[in-house]
Amino acid sequence: MAERGGANICPHVHSFPPLTREKTRLKRVSFTTMSSLMNELNAQQCRPTSPDSETPPPTDPCTHTAYDVPEFYTEVSVPMAPSTDFSVFSIHPHQDMSSAAALDPFNNSTIQSPLSQPTYAECLKPQLGQHYLLTGPTPGPSDGSSAAAMWISEGTYLSGGMVDSHQHVVVDVDSQWIERGLIETSSHVTHQVLCEDGRGSQLPPSQTGYWTLVPNDGVSAGKGDHNIFETPHQLQLASSRHEGRVQTADGRSAALVHRAVRPDCDFRPRKACHCTRSRCLKLYCDCFSSGVMCSSCNCINCHNNIENESQRREAIKSCLGRNPSAFRSRSAAQKFAESRGWHGKGCSCRHSGCLKKYCDCYEANIKCTSSCRCVGCCNYDNLGRAAELASTVKVETVCQSLLAQALHAERRSLSAAAAERLILEQFGHHLAQIVKKL
């Protein structure tokens, strides 16, 4: 392994197993507190995972305060199919949540396939050269100790990472992965990903580890304005060949990454909208809220298109002003949140029992949680099943049975209390049958 790290980085931060194209399952760990999460993360960061790692053990491997780099942990799930999605979760223990670079920790971000239409988030931060933020700048959990972000490059999948306190994008870059990515995505990209050092020499294949992607535009870097959007059309015009410097955390090496954008495809399955009054510039519009322009929709007076870029941009800014996570996938967010014991936004259903598609949770195939404010919810484990079973039981049969008990009590001239008990016992019997089927 090539020399890297330097004095300002924990060498073990680099010692994750190489990213492969084999499907790996996301490691999901339940943490009761964020502190335990951080402890665990730190322990994992400092735990060499590769027996043949050439990285020497640090003097104090778990004292990250000794290194002037953000602590960083990433979970990666890479599907085997080259053009499908993969997800990266990142936890940043010391993210400054007060900065504009605070990113969405709940987002189970997905890097779309090369055939996907860039979403708003992908079009964020165009001044970062080839790297597009996939997630919105959303405040993190209450303790403000973590944040995550996804970045897309080459219209494919270069890396996942996050913004550090210096507005640099910290990503894990595995050259072997990149090489494989190049091979497998070469039909989708028009420019190759090149990894070079600062003098133009190509980095050796063994140069794996974590890198800091430095914004190509040094002026705009660090301003933290994530509410800048570009349309796919703009990207297509402006980015046929953009460059961004990639340097290692020690700042001694750099890589040039060129990208290509494929703006005219839409990967995510989405129904055509039928908006009539919102101009498709409000979150009522499914296309708009999904982060894509209308295409082949049945909307009237649509402004969610290239021809109305300025208005569209203003609308996006307005939505993000009201809610920084407005364009976040709720289902993905909640799944990720639940995987870590957090809770998402939740629904507020009152009349649907959370068993119809009016309910966000139900539509996303998610069980309601304590974070929901729904009334009469049937969309949670067991009860929903019970309701389903109960609906299949012939209510009439049960009523007849109870009535028979009442008549029986009357014939025997039982007291009211005894009759009531008889009926209740029969009712309990039916309930027991339902419970037994659960």
Added chain:
DNA sequence: GAGTTTGAAACT
């Protein structure tokens, strides 16, 4: 296909 219901978004 028209009308109604529903819950989120937007507004006050």
Added chain:
DNA sequence: CAGTTTCAAACTC
């Protein structure tokens, strides 16, 4: 923050 209105999708007939 709460109440109301607007909106578009889901649903019913």
